[in-house]
Amino acid sequence: SYVLTQPPSVSVAPGQTAKITCGGKDLGTKSVHWFQQKSGQAPLLVVYDDDARPSGIPERFSGSESGDTATLTISGVEVGDEADYYCQVWHSSGDQQTWVFGGGTKMTVL
Amino acid sequence: QVRLVESGGGVVKSGRSLRLSCSGSGFRFNDYIIHWVRQGPGQGLEWVAVVSQDGKDSFYADAVRGRFSISRDNAKSTVYLDLRNIRPDDRGVYFCARPGTSSWNDFIDLWGQGTKVTVSS
Numbered sequence: 001s002y003v004l005t006q007p008p009s010v011s012v013a014p015g016q017t018a019k020i021t022c023g024g025k026d027l028g029t030k031s032v033h034w035f036q037q038k039s040g041q042a043p044l045l046v047v048y049d050d051d052a053r054p055s056g057i058p059e060r061f062s063g064s065e066s067g068d069t070a071t072l073t074i075s076g077v078e079v080g081d082e083a084d085y086y087c088q089v090w091h092s093s094g095d096q097q098t099w100v101f102g103g104g105t106k107m108t109v110l
Numbered sequence: 111q112v113r114l115v116e117s118g119g120g121v122v123k124s125g126r127s128l129r130l131s132c133s134g135s136g137f138r139f140n141d142y143i144i145h146w147v148r149q150g151p152g153q154g155l156e157w158v159a160v161v162s163q164d165g166k167d168s169f170y171a172d173a174v175r176g177r178f179s180i181s182r183d184n185a186k187s188t189v190y191l192d193l194r195n196i197r198p199d200d201r202g203v204y205f206c207a208r209p210g211t212s213s214w215n216d217f218i219d220l221w222g223q224g225t226k227v228t229v230s231s
Contacts, residue, residue, distance in 0.1 A: 001172060031215075031217070033217040033218070035155070035218075037155070042205060042221035042222065042223055042224060043155065043205075043218075043221055044221075045217060045218065045219050048210075048217040048219075049217065054219065084154075086154065086155050088155075088217075088218075090215040092215075096169065097160075097169045097214075097215075098157065098169065098171065099145060099147075099157040099160065099218075100157065101147075101154060101155040101156065101157060102154075103154050104154035104155065
């Protein structure tokens with residue numbers, strides 16, 4: 001089965017830049033999506049198709065990809081950005097299709 | 111208002127069955143595939159299953175294949191997830207979710223608020 005690997009946690013001070021990575025085999029051939037989930041809430045899409053931002057998502061959130069690693073960058077981090085972040089891809093193999101989430105990264109704003 | 115609303119969660123004994131429902135409104139329900147995604151207590155998101163627009167195609171995660179069944183009734187704008195032979199590690203919040211377009215592999219941009227499943231021994 002396909003696996004996406006994220007660091008369990010990242011800490012950042014307000015106003016600084018946070019980078020959350022997501023690694024997977026041949027990730028560069030897939031579209032990577034990123035979700036933010038605050039405690040007790042449903043996930044919220046913050047980046048789709050590697051580097052596109054949905055309407056209503058601040059420009060502080062951006063995505064990039066290089067080789068087998070995708071990165072979510074949050075610039076000028078605010079206290080309200082404290083949340084769990086998940087990467088996700090669609091993976092097709094043979095006649096099976098799966099939607100895979102990374103293990104999630106807990107971002108703490110110090 | 112475009113929304114998804116889950117229902118059917120509750121306390122169920124290990125080995126028993128449960129049916130979850132996901133009702134959509136504010137959009138053409140039969141234009142979209144629908145996913146179920148779950149989250150165990152303190153755990154990450156885990157994709158569970160997906161059903162095609164007409165209900166004829168479905169795919170499952172390895173952890174639930176053969177025990178869970180996804181189906182839909184477009185006349186009722188509702189997708190179902192039947193959980194059978196429930197195990198303790200099936201506990202958690204179950205979300206239904208919809209992609210942004212009718213494309214099979216598109217990103218998810220709409221989530222319900224979830225329904226909680228608790229498994230007792």
